[in-house]
Amino acid sequence: xxxxxxxxxxxxxxxxxxxxxxxxxxxxxxxxxxxxxxxxxxxxxxxxxxxxxxxxxxxxxxxxxxxxxxxxxxxxxxxxxxxxxxxxxxxxxxxxxxxxxxxxxxxxxxxxxxxx
Amino acid sequence: xxxxxxxxxxxxxxxxxxxxxxxxxxxxxxxxxxxxxxxxxxxxxxxxxxxxxxxxxxxxxxxxxxxxxxxxxxxxxxxxxxxxxxxxxxxxxxxxxxxxxxxxxxxxxx
Numbered sequence: 001x002x003x004x005x006x007x008x009x010x011x012x013x014x015x016x017x018x019x020x021x022x023x024x025x026x027x028x029x030x031x032x033x034x035x036x037x038x039x040x041x042x043x044x045x046x047x048x049x050x051x052x053x054x055x056x057x058x059x060x061x062x063x064x065x066x067x068x069x070x071x072x073x074x075x076x077x078x079x080x081x082x083x084x085x086x087x088x089x090x091x092x093x094x095x096x097x098x099x100x101x102x103x104x105x106x107x108x109x110x111x112x113x114x115x116x
Numbered sequence: 117x118x119x120x121x122x123x124x125x126x127x128x129x130x131x132x133x134x135x136x137x138x139x140x141x142x143x144x145x146x147x148x149x150x151x152x153x154x155x156x157x158x159x160x161x162x163x164x165x166x167x168x169x170x171x172x173x174x175x176x177x178x179x180x181x182x183x184x185x186x187x188x189x190x191x192x193x194x195x196x197x198x199x200x201x202x203x204x205x206x207x208x209x210x211x212x213x214x215x216x217x218x219x220x221x222x223x224x225x226x
Contacts, residue, residue: 041219042217042218099211099212100147105150107159107160
C-alpha cells in the first residue's frame with residue numbers, strides 16, 4: 001500500500017462544477033507535488049510545494065488551483081474544467097524539495113477524473 | 117534473458133528470464149535518475165535510484181546501470197516474475213523537475 005493517500009479514487013464532474021482533490025502523507029515529507037497523467041503517457045508535473053509554499057507552477061491553467069493547508073495535506077481545487085482535463089491526477093511527496101534536492105518522489109494511486 | 121538495445125515501448129519476457137529495459141535521457145545536466153513501476157490502476161512505484169557519480173546500483177532482483185557518456189540508463193530485472201508485468205518509467209531530475217520517459221510496457225509470459 002502507498003503511503004500517499006489520495007481521495008476520491010474516481011470523480012465525475014460537469015464543466016460547471018467545483019470539486020477538490022485531496023492528498024495526504026504522514027512521512028514527514030516537506031515537498032509535495034501534483035502531476036497529470038493521460039492514458040498511456042508518462043506523468044507530467046503541474047505544481048510543486050516546498051515547505052508549504054508554492055514553488056513551481058508549470059504554466060497550469062487557472063481552473064486548477066492548488067492549496068497546501070499544512071505539511072501533510074495537499075489539495076487541488078477544480079473549477080470550470082474542460083473535457084480534455086480528464087486524466088489521472090497523481091500526488092507525490094519527497095523528503096525535501098527545491099533545486100537539486102535529488103530525493104525520490106513517492107506517489108499515491110491517483111484520482112481518475114472524468115469531465116462530462 | 118532478453119535485452120533491448122534501443123528503447124522500445126513494449127517488452128515480452130518469458131517467466132524466469134532476465135529483462136533489460138533501456139532508456140535514453142535528454143539532459144546532460146541531469147544528476148539523479150529513478151526507475152518507477154506502474155501497475156494498472158495504480159500510481160508509479162519507486163523501484164531504484166542512482167546518482168550521476170555512480171554507474172551501477174543494485175537492489176533486490178534489480179540493477180540500474182548509468183552511462184553518462186551516451187546518456188543511457190537501463191534497468192535489469194533478474195528472474196522475471198508475473199508480478200513484474202507493468203509499465204516501467206525512467207525519470208531524470210534536472211534542477212527541480214522530475215521528467216519521465218515514455219515508458220516500456222513489460223508483459224511476462226507464463
